[in-house]
Amino acid sequence: MSRFLAYLTPAVGHTLPYVPGLLELQRRGHEVHVRALPSLVEALRAAGLTTEPLPAEVLEVEVTDYLATTDSDRLHAGQVDLMRRGRFNGPDLARAVADLAPDALLVDSIAYGAMARAAASGLPWAMLIPSVLPWPGRGVPPYGLGLPPRRGPVGRLRDAVL
Incomplete structure (x- = not known):
């Protein structure tokens, strides 16, 4: 069977929707490793997933779109903040790949740096979207x-x- 690495973003709403699918991969005999929000690590482990926390440098990049006063400013701020976070989640994904030697990667849709690293890794990978397509x-x-x-x-x- 295959070893999957699921690289998620530090957001509950971008983590919990994936749990049933990740558990189904495990049920089918695959090995699943997850990188997620530190406050969710114990719950994900209790659900049966091998989980490690995202590093502090990923978490320290605040997403500030909620401070914007217009829709266009909100969109701009959110994208800028996620690009800033990408400078850290990309290298973190690369470290996790080196440590785990996964066969395939699953990367959250707003982990921009991790998606870029996944695409450059040569491994099969898919983008995870926690909402309606x-x-x-x-x-x-x-x-x-x-x-x-x-x-x-x-x-x-x-x-x-x-």
Whole structure:
């Protein structure tokens, strides 16, 4: 069977949705190692997952989007902060790969540095998304901008342009 390394971000909402799938991999005979928010390590271990905490340097990069006063500032701040965090989660993923020698990597969708390292690793890898897939569809505004659906020609034009 295969050894998986799941590299998650320090957020409860970006961890707990993955647990059933990771446990299913284990049930099917795979070895699963997880890097996660330190406060969740014991709970994940109690669930049966081999888990180690993310390092302090990853946790110390504060995501400040909640301080923004406009949607565009919120989007900008969140992306900048996640890119800053990527300077630390990328090297941390590389260390975990060196330590564990996994066969495949599973990386959270907002662990940008870890995704870049996963892509460069030569290992098979997949991005984990803890929410509804950001699949485009008719009448569905572009994912991630928090836009409400808008009908009519103006809404179709907005969605097509974005």
